Amino acid sequence: MIEPISGFSKLSKQEKIEWLSSTYLSGNTKAKEILTQYWNSNSSLQQLHEEFTENTLTNYYLPFGLAPNFLINDRLYAVPMAIEESSVIAAASKAAKFWGRRGGFKAEVLGTQKIGQVHFMYSGDREKLQAFFSKAKPRLLEAVAPLTKNMEKRGGGVVNVELRDKTDLLGDYYQLHCTFETKDSMGANFINSCLERFAETFRAEAKNHEAFDASEKEIEIVMSILSNYVPDCIVRAEVSCPVSELADHGLTGEDFAAKFVRALKIAEAEPYRAVTHNKGIMNGIDAVVLATGNDFRAVEAGIHAYASKEGKYSSLSHADVRDGKFRFWMEIPLALGTVGGLTGLHPLSRIALEILQNPSAEDLMKIVAVTGLAQNFAAVKSLTTTGIQQGHMKMHLMNILNQLKATPREKEVLVAHFKSHNVSHSAVEEQIEKLRQ
Numbered sequence: 001m002i003e004p005i006s007g008f009s010k011l012s013k014q015e016k017i018e019w020l021s022s023t024y025l026s027g028n029t030k031a032k033e034i035l036t037q038y039w040n041s042n043s044s045l046q047q048l049h050e051e052f053t054e055n056t057l058t059n060y061y062l063p064f065g066l067a068p069n070f071l072i073n074d075r076l077y078a079v080p081m082a083i084e085e086s087s088v089i090a091a092a093s094k095a096a097k098f099w100g101r102r103g104g105f106k107a108e109v110l111g112t113q114k115i116g117q118v119h120f121m122y123s124g125d126r127e128k129l130q131a132f133f134s135k136a137k138p139r140l141l142e143a144v145a146p147l148t149k150n151m152e153k154r155g156g157g158v159v160n161v162e163l164r165d166k167t168d169l170l171g172d173y174y175q176l177h178c179t180f181e182t183k184d185s186m187g188a189n190f191i192n193s194c195l196e197r198f199a200e201t202f203r204a205e206a207k208n209h210e211a212f213d214a215s216e217k218e219i220e221i222v223m224s225i226l227s228n229y230v231p232d233c234i235v236r237a238e239v240s241c242p243v244s245e246l247a248d249h250g251l252t253g254e255d256f257a258a259k260f261v262r263a264l265k266i267a268e269a270e271p272y273r274a275v276t277h278n279k280g281i282m283n284g285i286d287a288v289v290l291a292t293g294n295d296f297r298a299v300e301a302g303i304h305a306y307a308s309k310e311g312k313y314s315s316l317s318h319a320d321v322r323d324g325k326f327r328f329w330m331e332i333p334l335a336l337g338t339v340g341g342l343t344g345l346h347p348l349s350r351i352a353l354e355i356l357q358n359p360s361a362e363d364l365m366k367i368v369a370v371t372g373l374a375q376n377f378a379a380v381k382s383l384t385t386t387g388i389q390q391g392h393m394k395m396h397l398m399n400i401l402n403q404l405k406a407t408p409r410e411k412e413v414l415v416a417h418f419k420s421h422n423v424s425h426s427a428v429e430e431q432i433e434k435l436r437q
């Protein structure tokens with residue numbers, strides 16, 4: 001029976017691996033080798049990675065690739081993407097090239113405000129609470145002044161603090177609903193520090209508020225935390241062209257556009273399809289968010305919540321045809337940073353931002369949204385014309401060859417063979433067996 005371990009975090013990396021190998025991986029003679037082969041020979045780089053998080057054993061690699069030829073607001077970008085899924089970067093590159101020849105992508109930031117909340121319980125008189133809040137608000141803002149000084153120099157800070165009555169959702173539940181501008185930083189630490197200071201000050205002020213009776217003075221702070229739902233931190237990405245320029249795969253431009261728009265209407269109407277449709281968008285978004293050292297979990301949570309903003313999960317992107325013009329667009333919430341956090345610490349994030357010409361957070365919002373839209377275009381285009389598997393399996397061929405432990409020579413022969421044949425797992429197996437006979 002396995003016993004709980006205490007003091008695991010105090011063990012060295014080597015000791016942690018020893019413990020793991022003997023406790024959970026005793027049947028795997030290669031476990032230690034597999035784990036340690038990813039250590040970086042540059043010890044300071046290795047240490048940097050270990051210090052990003054806790055109980056690090058080794059590094060987990062993802063491919064870091066590039067999708068060139070993204071024309072965004074008349075500026076040409078090469079977009080770094082960290083992703084393991086075959087065909088995603090190829091699809092993004094293809095869509096970038098396609099739209100580059102049709103005027104490129106247009107992107108616009110529609111808002112940059114972020115939200116944080118102090119959640120608290122108060123069982124007293126509502127009007128008295130409102131009067132107390134109005135009196136305490138200047139004190140709250142004074143209390144965070146030392147925290148906001150630097151952010152204000154950069155043009156950010158606290159935009160507003162409101163008292164929100166949420167007792168219709170939960171008895172005695174109120175919030176300080178706070179709005180922030182965090183400029184080029186994602187701002188999570190800034191927001192959370194301000195919120196905790198608001199909470200302390202609010203609670204302390206309540207204790208001294210004369211109009212409150214004894215129980216009203218005891219406001220219970222439940223928690224203070226930013227929200228990853230940022231419906232006022234929005235970016236719009238769009239492409240458009242005359243329908244006649246969309247002719248493809250034997251379809252006229254009109255037929256292609258009609259089919260594409262229909263596929264989008266299905267994703268708008270039907271949640272099962274919407275989730276997969278949006279997953280295709282996230283293939284592009286997450287890859288850039290990850291490459292630039294941003295928080296992809298925050299982005300995922302916020303975007304999927306936004307996809308449900310009408311009360312039903314739906315497509316993030318939309319398309320129409322009007323007066324002979326095809327338009328395809330998307331508006332999404334994105335809280336990103338280009339300073340602070342991992343962005344400046346991880347050498348690959350720094351390079352990714354340099355590749356993107358050191359964008360502001362707003363520029364990065366545009367680039368990320370465009371990559372998501374490009375990815376979505378590529379996926380829906382394939383789905384509504386050739387089917388997804390043809391292109392996907394071509395890109396997946398190398399994974400199958402690696403699974404079958406193909407030698408470099410076998411790879412060369414089979415890659416050439418599958419240029420003109422359909423790829424499937426069994427077809428590759430069959431061909432490799434033939435070669436090996």
Ligand code: MEV
Nearest residue numbers: 276277279280379380388
């Ligand atoms: C696969 O990673 C993404 C797609 O399923 C997206 C879609 O169906 O639109 C191809």
